[in-house]
Amino acid sequence: MPKRKLDPLPSAAFQILLALAGEDLHGYAIMRQVAEQTAGRLRLGPGTLYSSIRTLLEAGLIEELDQREDPQLGDERRRYYRLSSAGRRLARSEAQRLADLLRAARAKKILKGEYV
Amino acid sequence: MSEKIYGWLLRLFPSRFRAAYGEDALQLFRDRARHETGFLLRVRLWFDLLGDLASSLPREYRYAQPGAALTVSPQRINAAPFPSLFILRDTPPRATALLSGFVLTVSSVLLCSSLLNQAAARRPSRSSFRTPQASASPRASTPSSAQAAENANISAAAPGSDETLASQQSAAAPPSFAPNDASSNAAESPASTSFTDSRSNRSFAQPPALPPADSHSPIPPSNSPSAAAPSLPNNLSRATALASTSLDAAERHRVIGSAAAALREHYVYRGDAQRMAESLLAHEKRGDDDAATDGGTFAALLTRQMREVRADRHLSLDYFPDPLPPQPTAITSEPDPRYREIMKQQNCTFEKVEILAHNIGYLKLNSFPDPAVCEATAKAAMATLNGADALIYDLRDNRGGTPDMVAFMAAYLFDHPEYWYNPRENTTDRSWTHSPVPGSKLADKPVFVLTSHQTISGAEHFSYDLKMLRRATIVGETTGGAAHSGIFYRLDDHFGMGIPEANPINPYSTPDWAETGVDPDIKVPAADALSTALKLAEAKLAKK
Numbered sequence: 001m002p003k004r005k006l007d008p009l010p011s012a013a014f015q016i017l018l019a020l021a022g023e024d025l026h027g028y029a030i031m032r033q034v035a036e037q038t039a040g041r042l043r044l045g046p047g048t049l050y051s052s053i054r055t056l057l058e059a060g061l062i063e064e065l066d067q068r069e070d071p072q073l074g075d076e077r078r079r080y081y082r083l084s085s086a087g088r089r090l091a092r093s094e095a096q097r098l099a100d101l102l103r104a105a106r107a108k109k110i111l112k113g114e115y116v
Numbered sequence: 117m118s119e120k121i122y123g124w125l126l127r128l129f130p131s132r133f134r135a136a137y138g139e140d141a142l143q144l145f146r147d148r149a150r151h152e153t154g155f156l157l158r159v160r161l162w163f164d165l166l167g168d169l170a171s172s173l174p175r176e177y178r179y180a181q182p183g184a185a186l187t188v189s190p191q192r193i194n195a196a197p198f199p200s201l202f203i204l205r206d207t208p209p210r211a212t213a214l215l216s217g218f219v220l221t222v223s224s225v226l227l228c229s230s231l232l233n234q235a236a237a238r239r240p241s242r243s244s245f246r247t248p249q250a251s252a253s254p255r256a257s258t259p260s261s262a263q264a265a266e267n268a269n270i271s272a273a274a275p276g277s278d279e280t281l282a283s284q285q286s287a288a289a290p291p292s293f294a295p296n297d298a299s300s301n302a303a304e305s306p307a308s309t310s311f312t313d314s315r316s317n318r319s320f321a322q323p324p325a326l327p328p329a330d331s332h333s334p335i336p337p338s339n340s341p342s343a344a345a346p347s348l349p350n351n352l353s354r355a356t357a358l359a360s361t362s363l364d365a366a367e368r369h370r371v372i373g374s375a376a377a378a379l380r381e382h383y384v385y386r387g388d389a390q391r392m393a394e395s396l397l398a399h400e401k402r403g404d405d406d407a408a409t410d411g412g413t414f415a416a417l418l419t420r421q422m423r424e425v426r427a428d429r430h431l432s433l434d435y436f437p438d439p440l441p442p443q444p445t446a447i448t449s450e451p452d453p454r455y456r457e458i459m460k461q462q463n464c465t466f467e468k469v470e471i472l473a474h475n476i477g478y479l480k481l482n483s484f485p486d487p488a489v490c491e492a493t494a495k496a497a498m499a500t501l502n503g504a505d506a507l508i509y510d511l512r513d514n515r516g517g518t519p520d521m522v523a524f525m526a527a528y529l530f531d532h533p534e535y536w537y538n539p540r541e542n543t544t545d546r547s548w549t550h551s552p553v554p555g556s557k558l559a560d561k562p563v564f565v566l567t568s569h570q571t572i573s574g575a576e577h578f579s580y581d582l583k584m585l586r587r588a589t590i591v592g593e594t595t596g597g598a599a600h601s602g603i604f605y606r607l608d609d610h611f612g613m614g615i616p617e618a619n620p621i622n623p624y625s626t627p628d629w630a631e632t633g634v635d636p637d638i639k640v641p642a643a644d645a646l647s648t649a650l651k652l653a654e655a656k657l658a659k660k
Contacts, residue, residue, distance in 0.1 A: 027140050028147040045168020046141035
């Protein structure tokens with residue numbers, strides 16, 4: 001059975017890694033965080049979200065934490081996820097790759113700006 | 117409500133995914149639904165969900181992974197309240213399994229097709245026609261003893277009528293009958309003329325025809341010469357018949373009883389025979405027949421009741437105003453001497469054999485007489501026509517005859533044995549034409565058959581088969597529609613039944629000509645058929 005490849009890292013998976021970079025989150029919070037960090041452009045649906053989470057879990061890039069409640073969302077117990085050190089490394093290298101890409105784009109005058 | 121809908125949609129995901137994340141997905145949906153209120157947000161929510169389904173479903177199935185793995189137990193499958201998808205095996209099939217599956221599939225397909233082919237080989241299909249008798253020797257010039265036996269049961273009907281045709285069913289069977297034919301036998305007698313083939317100077321003398329039997333009354337079949345003799349005292353018997361036209365319940369009951377018995381005993385489709393018999397009795401019990409006090413109406417009613425069970429146009433029950441002769445038991449082995457005499461007088465009903473302008477051969481044939489008597493005449497006529505560039509068979513006054521002669525005449529038109537469908541006989545080795553006929557140059561010549569609404573029976577057989585084989589162009593009117601493959605059974609003095617005992621294979625998609633007749637390819641009034649066919653033939657020859 002072909003394993004889902006994380007190379008190249010799908011954008012949904014990268015966004016999830018980034019969302020978890022700040023704090024441990026449950027599924028819905030990840031979805032909201034992703035929507036926030038993409039200015040609402042990417043709203044992960046349940047299928048995409050959880051299949052990405054599963055892939056990342058299997059690759060050891062994130063970890064599943066014990067279930068607990070989210071005080072803001074009532075008393076339902078939720079699974080929380082945390083970025084693993086491998087996930088952090090991968091996210092960093094992916095960001096680096098994108099930064100390189102960005103620099104190249106700037107060098108070709110495709111994109112303006114100085115940041116990064 | 118919407119959560120329930122989404123729960124259903126989640127069922128589309130592989131079971132493993134649902135087991136692991138189904139609850140979470142639902143929870144996510146609930147969270148979103150709780151926070152995203154208002155019409156636009158709701159629309160966006162569902163838009164997202166459906167888009168998510170469309171994109172993640174295929175991926176889930178493609179990448180359905182082992183390991184994450186809750187294997188599915190049968191209980192879970194049974195517990196599922198509605199149809200859902202489970203993956204029962206974690207691993208994909210091995211290459212060897214795929215290969216053996218492929219081999220099994222291919223071999224079972226091959227096995228099936230070869231079995232089907234074998235089954236089909238028993239039925240003649242157009243493509244398999246040529247094999248069975250390809251090596252058969254050409255027809256012997258004199259009829260074999262077997263043929264003679266088959267031709268045995270010739271009744272002494274007037275020439276050109278059809279009684280002789282159906283009696284070919286089998287030598288042991290009682291004579292067949294032809295009620296429809298006889299009734300359409302208009303009183304026409306061929307003129308007494310002598311015809312000369314302008315090329316060969318060969319003349320066909322035609323003596324005066326016998327005065328035909330009273331052809332408006334059906335001629336019941338019989339071996340007794342008096343029954344079919346031209347001098348049948350019809351007026352007398354009709355008078356007695358009129359007196360006994362009115363039926364009472366007792367007679368109806370008797371007829372129904374004998375009809376049911378005859379069906380059970382003779383009808384080729386046993387199951388339907390049983391059902392028909394029961395249906396006849398049931399109709400009687402219900403009083404459906406009570407109104408039928410007239411013989412003809414009653415016979416038509418019973419025929420309709422039988423055909424409700426099976427729409428078999430070869431099956432009929434008929435009423436005869438004239439008392440039927442007793443069912444013959446003795447089967448003669450020789451054609452009736454009277455028949456021989458009549459045929460001799462009428463040149464075997466080969467009325468005209470001519471070569472017309474543009475070397476178009478013209479044969480006016482008014483019956484298909486028994487080859488045991490008329491083979492020499494037929495051969496001579498065909499020899500005369502052998503040099504023609506096109507052939508016109510004028511069957512407008514042809515009332516049928518023996519299927520042997522029909523096939524004999526057709527044999528000239530093919531260069532290989534051709535399956536010759538005969539609705540009156542089971543398909544046998546004899547169902548192929550004895551082609552090629554040695555010396556025949558007609559196998560590739562255009563053929564036209566002229567028909568009228570009085571063209572019946574054997575003549576329709578000839579027209580129908582040539583039309584189906586696309587060997588001839590039929591010009592004229594739709595034919596009479598007399599196929600009656602049934603064998604005649606006498607029920608009492610006035611009622612008889614035609615019951616099919618053979619179940620021949622019709623290789624053509626259209627039903628045979630029973631009751632409907634053969635439709636011409638070129639529909640013109642019978643009177644104009646010859647001129648039309650001549651024009652067509654000339655046009656065809658001019659193209660060459």
